[in-house]
Amino acid sequence: MVDEVSRDKISEAIEKLKKGELRLSEVDDFVGSKNLGVLVRRLFLEEIRGVSLSSIGSTIIDFEDVVGRNIENPIGAVQIPLGVVGPLRIVGEHASGDFYVPLATSEGALVASISRGAKAITMSGGAFAVVYRDGMTRAPLFRTPSARRAVDLVRWVMDSYEAIKREAESTTRYGKLVSIEPYVAGNNVWLRFRFTTGDAMGMNMVTIAVDRASKYIVENFGDVELVALSGNMCTDKKPAYINAILGRGKSVVAEAIIRRDVAEGVLRASVDDMVDVNNRKNLLGTSLAGGIGLNAHVANVIAAIFIATGQDVAQVVESSIAYTWMEKTRDGDLYASVTLPSLEVGTVGGGTWLPTQREALSLLGVFGPGDPPGVNAIKFAEIVASTALAGEINLVAALASDQLAKAHERLGRKRI
Incomplete structure (x- = not known):
């Protein structure tokens, strides 16, 4: 609740902002509260722009905790729909079991798409995942x-x-x-x-x-x-072959064998057609375009998980460098893998401690420090890679069976 004294202080602060006598960064100290400072800046912008920012103002975040740690000059928070994919069975070195993976996105059909890939993986026995290199760089x-x-x-x-x-x-x-x-x-x-x-x-x-x-x-x-201190050989938040070749953060691979009957029954695509699409689209098409990484849409998965779990979203740039490989096994099934050489994730620090992001990490069983230190981040990397694999498997299948446009027509676009 805002008392009368606070209301007077808020009004005074807004007038000073209008006159240029107070900077946005000085508001918190002027009103004596970071949460009140949020309100002042928002009301000031509403008045001078003639807009309502009430939805931006609706948040559970306590800005006394996050200002100076995660944000400056806050006016509220934005909300992004959060969906869940699962169960996704993983039999990795650290991640083992059936997981429900939170994805924050405004792209219709994305969660449904990855869910179908997760179903195919789970019905086929699960995905194996392993971190084969670990190390954050600065150059x-x-x-x-x-x-x-x-x-x-x-x-x-x-x-x-x-x-x-x-x-x-x-x-x-x-x-x-x-x-x-x-x-x-x-x-x-x-x-x-x-x-x-x-x-x-x-x-x-x-x-x-x-x-x-x-x-x-x-x-x-x-x-x-x-x-x-940073000479761009790190390389942070920029696409670079050095990350693809030498790695940055977690280098992780996830693989699965999708049974032929699952490919045909769940994904509604043949193994041969999926292999052909992957070769011609992901490998040849991306190479001709000069892309770094050979994949269908791994960035979709990385971005959605990063937003949901409080990762550094700008690092989607290098974290989504990925190599998707598919081949037909001797038994006629589909072997599929996704390799992420520079996946940059953590379960402590940054935005991981924010209320909703903390809950999303807890849903995966990886919030906070591991015992021994490092195992939670490695487990998380295996989950991310396995989810990316689910997304790749489904999109390649959708393209191979000409289902992509129909899915977006049904789930991703409101008729106008």
Whole structure:
């Protein structure tokens, strides 16, 4: 409830905003409450723009907790419909059982599509999934006087690895440096640091650690200058082959054998036709288009899970690099796999602790730190990859049997 004193303060704040005497970022301190600050900014925008923002104002988020941690200048929250796919049977190294996967999306037919793929996987015995590489990266860029000194720097870093490792790891309890990969172009040197980060996605953890390591390098090597803490060889939030080849975050593969009778009965497509569509569309078509990753729509699945579970949504860019493979087995069934070389996920930190996102992770049994640290994030990665596989299997089947447009006509478009 807003008392009379608060109402007067709100009105005063709105007038000061209108006159330019108060900045949006100063409102919280002026009214003495982050939650009131949200209200002030929203009412101010409603008045000057002549619109209603009441739906944006309807939220369960306590902004006393999230301002300065997850958001600045908040005016409320947006809501996205949340659906669930399942049961999806997974028999992975860490994820084992039948899972119900939350997907936040406004795209009609998406949840239904992935659900049908999940049904085919489950009826065929489940998907196997495994994380085969793990490590978050950050690559600072250094300038040296010459190419000769650039090579000297690389050699010095390799010789000083243990000392650099101690400096970097002194900033974190969970981050462990596993490698430094050097790249040289002229007098420029990129050092691609790779860390394991427990159950966190780890970008902030690694950035802080690499900042400490970079300062140590500059202070102890001599004639070298840190140009940028991130030199775009990491590579964060941008499509890049280095992530596809060397990985970033979790590198994970999910596979399943879909029985021929399930393919024909549930997916309504033949194994031969699905293999042909995957080869011609995902492999050949994407290659001709110059795409990074060879898949049908993995980004749909990654984005929906990321939004639902509080992941860094901008990292859908590299997390959805995926390679979908299909072939006919000797028994006439369909072998299908999805490989995600740079899936960046965590079960602690970032937006994972927000109320609805926390519940979504809890639904999957992966919220919070694992025991030992890191197992929850690995389990989560296996679930994400298996869900992506379900999406790929169904879309390829829909294309192979000419069902795609009909599904969107029925589920994805309101007639006008």
